[in-house]
Amino acid sequence: RDSWADYLSRRKGLSSSESQGEAPSAGPHGGALPQQNANGLPRVSAKTKGEDETFDVLKKIKEGACSEMALKKIFIRDRYEEGVDSHEFVWKGKGVADEGADVTFNLAKIRAKNKSRINDGELDLGRIKELRLYRNAVELLPMLKIHEDNKMDALNLICHSLLELGDLIEKKKKVFIGLVDEAWLGDYAINLLTKIETQKGNEMKKLVISRGSPSNIGPLLESKEKIHLGKTKGPVFICCLDDRTKEKIREILKTSNVLGSGETGKAIGNQIPEKMHQSISGLWQR
Template identity: 25%
Template sequence: SRFAVRILPELVFHGENVVEELVLDVDYPDRITKILKILGKKNNNTLDWMGKVKRLELKDHAIKILPKLRFYEENVMEVLRLKALGPEYMAKILAAKNKSIRVGKVKRLVLSYHAVGILPKLKFHREDVLEELELEAYNSEHTTEILNTNDNSIGLGKARKLGLCGYAMEILPKFNFHREEVLEELVLSSMLIECTPEIFRMENNSIWVGKVRKMELNGYSVEMLPKLRIHQENVLEELVLSSTLIEYTPVIFRMENNSIRVGKVRKMELNG
């Protein structure tokens, strides 16, 4: 039932209960009003009632619950996924201050569509355990909010993998890659050249990504390779370039030979 989400505050779980997966999908605002009122009261925290949660997915209006939730101190979520198909689902939450929404300990964070804009608003647990961050944006409107932030202003913490898909690739210059931190894997994917109009106009070697162990560029993102600036002491364990159509690389094939610096590479895989 579309109204089933309203029953959530009424449920009482065992103190040692572990919820493997919780998905809340709310498409109309009135269906989340009751929960928001209850969660607004002191000591009423939905996830406390349910014990520990391994995977949490909030869709559309359900994302409004996020600032109200208080997670168990020892709880470590394997996956937190936020998805908002329309801007109306994010309007109020994007008005919050940066780093004001606590999300506790999360290993993998996936933000899709308009939910991408919430990233600067999130505050992770002091014992940061974030291993993987994935951003998926398929329309220029999905990244409007986050592109207003300053370059090098979004920290990755201890994240070991960063994946940017579609228009989310435009966000890459906004990340602050620490010079001594090592990113285990950087994955960029774009099947439409319209997804990255601004970033392709940037100068070569202008986007700092620091130290990276594995880099994978798919589709039009292969064109990003000359734009990336890697730490001079970096050793790429693996470089994967996948471009099945010549249309994906209109610029890179016109560049002079030996003009793209990739540094030290142990393994290279070329597909397409």
Template identity: 75%
Template sequence: TKTEDETFDVLEEIKEGACSEMALKKILMRARFGKGVDSYEFVWKKKGDTDGGADVTFNLAKISDENKSRIKDSELDLGRIKKLRLYRNAVELLPMLKIHEDNKMDVLDLTCHSLSELGSLLERESKIFIGLVDRVWLDDYAINLLTKIETQKGNEMMILVIYDGSLSKIEPLLESEEKIHLGKIKSLDIKNPESNGTKEKIREILETRNVILGSGETGKAIGNQIPEKMHQSISGAWQR
């Protein structure tokens, strides 16, 4: 198990190619109860084994500036990633990852409980490539990352879940005029929004600002164009 500094030691070794003879199976978070410390376990497998992709989870309250400086954009190649869950300030790991164009994730789950946990992501001018993705879950302040992530051209997302949003939490998104590059979204599920027009505003933003790369079209196949029965079926199949 690894603490934050030890975890970044391993991530830096991966960046330098020290683990290139193995394939990542998963990164697990293990809580040290009573000590206030979360640690991580890296699980590897032989290369050549059936590779459905790694299951990766990080939950970091605050990554030190020193550790952030150790890995730059797209320097961290974890191989194929099947499920990626980044909680709190761990979302700042996202641009560090080298996501391959043919990588298809089942789940991308991003959660932040304050604007500060987004770190410097909202200041970025370039978008963060996330490849092909079936299901995306943006929770709380992470909803503001809608304008900062970009799927592979031709991606058709099964479902986009927006959870626990409010107009106050998404102020950066409301103030921004940036386009959204998430491709076609077959189903939009806005869960637990504040009853102050948040749901309608988020849907409006996606319908008017989501650009389908290569077509110039916006807002195609956003939730309400899916029959209600199908929408319920897709939503029911979601597992976070």
């Protein structure tokens, strides 16, 4: 597997030689192509230590540094004692069957200098199969360029404090998340129900809302915004610390998920059908 630095170095060298009309170098790594693994398939890996290095890689992705590759996965490296803000990025050749990337970010706090490096909709990771954003990493969500035909198996958003939501609560424009089979919102991230929007025609198979409490859903209770999650044809699980909070969230989902809206742009939210409400009412009341 290629290192990120070696890959960028060869890529830069190829760009320079091509601009001068020279043929690409066929060095030990095959010019600008990444190193091949045992199966003859190209792989590139970038390992980061801390928030700044993670955003160094994200900025390179934004600039198209790995556009000829397909992202395979991004995972956190804290299990290797590298710290909560450390990640590993792995790419594969585009010729390999692409079911989408498995993407996980865990960032304690994104500083303003790093937020300014990537604007909303500028970060194209390609097809995403599963997306998990923990703590302040949820602020990466609007930076992502989600394609209209992208279908996620699962979206998981978890925040442990109101501060970790960052500027998302203040955003007027909803964040487009494409087609999503399952959505999991936990703790303070429950407040993002009114900030995300699925693609037109989305039919969610499962919606899970966990760890709701009177102390962490204040913004949701105060919000006058509508919810745009599309139809929910599967179960809705609401797990809260008390029954009253569970009832409040259930009522918000029932009354605020808009039928045939479309006014916010790409996606349309549809109210959960009355029969669906009846079929899952028992789950809501557990």
